[in-house]
Amino acid sequence: MENIMEVKRVSKRLKDFKLDQISFEFKRGFIMGLIGPNGSGKTSLIRCLMNLNRIDSGEVKLFGMTHQQYTREIKQRIGFVYDQSYFYEDVSLKKNKRIVAPFYRDWDDAIFYKYAEIFELPLKKKVKQLSKGMKMKFAVAIALSHHAELIILDEPTAGLDPIFRRELLDILLDVIQDENKSVFFSTHITTDLEQVADYITFMNQGKIVFSKEKEAMFDEYCLARGSTALAKEIESLQPIGVRKTAVSIEALIADVDRQQASSLQERGVQLQRPTLEDIMYYTVKKPGTI
Numbered sequence: 001m002e003n004i005m006e007v008k009r010v011s012k013r014l015k016d017f018k019l020d021q022i023s024f025e026f027k028r029g030f031i032m033g034l035i036g037p038n039g040s041g042k043t044s045l046i047r048c049l050m051n052l053n054r055i056d057s058g059e060v061k062l063f064g065m066t067h068q069q070y071t072r073e074i075k076q077r078i079g080f081v082y083d084q085s086y087f088y089e090d091v092s093l094k095k096n097k098r099i100v101a102p103f104y105r106d107w108d109d110a111i112f113y114k115y116a117e118i119f120e121l122p123l124k125k126k127v128k129q130l131s132k133g134m135k136m137k138f139a140v141a142i143a144l145s146h147h148a149e150l151i152i153l154d155e156p157t158a159g160l161d162p163i164f165r166r167e168l169l170d171i172l173l174d175v176i177q178d179e180n181k182s183v184f185f186s187t188h189i190t191t192d193l194e195q196v197a198d199y200i201t202f203m204n205q206g207k208i209v210f211s212k213e214k215e216a217m218f219d220e221y222c223l224a225r226g227s228t229a230l231a232k233e234i235e236s237l238q239p240i241g242v243r244k245t246a247v248s249i250e251a252l253i254a255d256v257d258r259q260q261a262s263s264l265q266e267r268g269v270q271l272q273r274p275t276l277e278d279i280m281y282y283t284v285k286k287p288g289t290i
């Protein structure tokens with residue numbers, strides 16, 4: 001499958017913050033999740049992808065095109081859900097839809113009304129009268145209504161209740177049933193990514209920590225647990241991060257081979273598959289802190 005997105009050594013300074021040499025690729029037909037702690041640069045990166053932030057150096061290619069040459073064409077082919085509501089607050093949903101639709105060459109009213117029904121959108125209400133979840137649903141309905149090949153969402157599930165969230169994730173999964181389409185979204189809710197993402201891109205302090213296929217990422221890491229008596233054994237494996245209490249030690253380890261694993265288990269170390277949250281926590285956590 002071809003790349004729908006190619007980001008090469010992208011840097012962007014924003015006062016005292018810097019996106020630093022960001023590189024990753026994303027294939028058509030999949031879901032990629034973007035994670036990272038607060039302030040790691042997820043929104044800034046998404047703004048670069050949308051050309052809302054002009055990059056200082058490097059290259060962003062979407063559908064094989066750069067914004068410098070083809071920004072209008074690129075934006076036609078992206079359904080974008082921004083982290084702030086960008087609709088007219090004092091205007092009804094229906095009117096907002098009428099304002100937005102003409103910007104898109106392939107706008108499809110039938111799809112919009114299909115989602116309006118699924119989401120139970122109160123089309124006559126003003127945007128300002130909607131709950132946060134409803135605003136998000138409206139933004140998603142708009143993003144899905146112009147046959148976009150790539151849907152980019154900045155924290156779409158933030159502040160949504162579990163039912164809304166599950167519905168939205170199902171819709172994103174539904175989008176990629178069409179192999180031509182892809183979804184790229186940032187989130188803090190790592191379990192959402194465990195459920196739906198095919199690829200994970202992890203940022204910290206303006207840099208990419210990794211960008212990997214999800215299952216390959218899980219295969220690479222392992223969580224080791226034991227009593228403090230096993231601390232030396234566990235620490236000799238040069239863990240990425242360690243958490244100690246008075247009685248136990250837990251550590252995230254990369255690239256443990258089978259032989260090492262069985263010898264650790266024989267000595268009483270418990271090994272298990274980490275969650276995405278474990279991987280994030282131990283990678284970001286400074287050594288020596290609790």
Ligand SMILES: Nc1ncnc2c1ncn2[C@@H]1O[C@H](COP(=O)(O)OP(=O)(O)OP(=O)(O)O)[C@@H](O)[C@H]1O
Nearest residue numbers: 014015016017036037038039040041042043044045
């Ligand atoms: N226009 C700007 N001017 C100056 N600094 C900025 C600007 N936009 C973002 N920043 C800074 O860049 C850093 C990264 O912010 P960004 O919103 O990209 O992070 P994030 O990973 O999306 O965070 P969160 O998870 O909290 O939403 C922050 O320190 C922020 O203050």
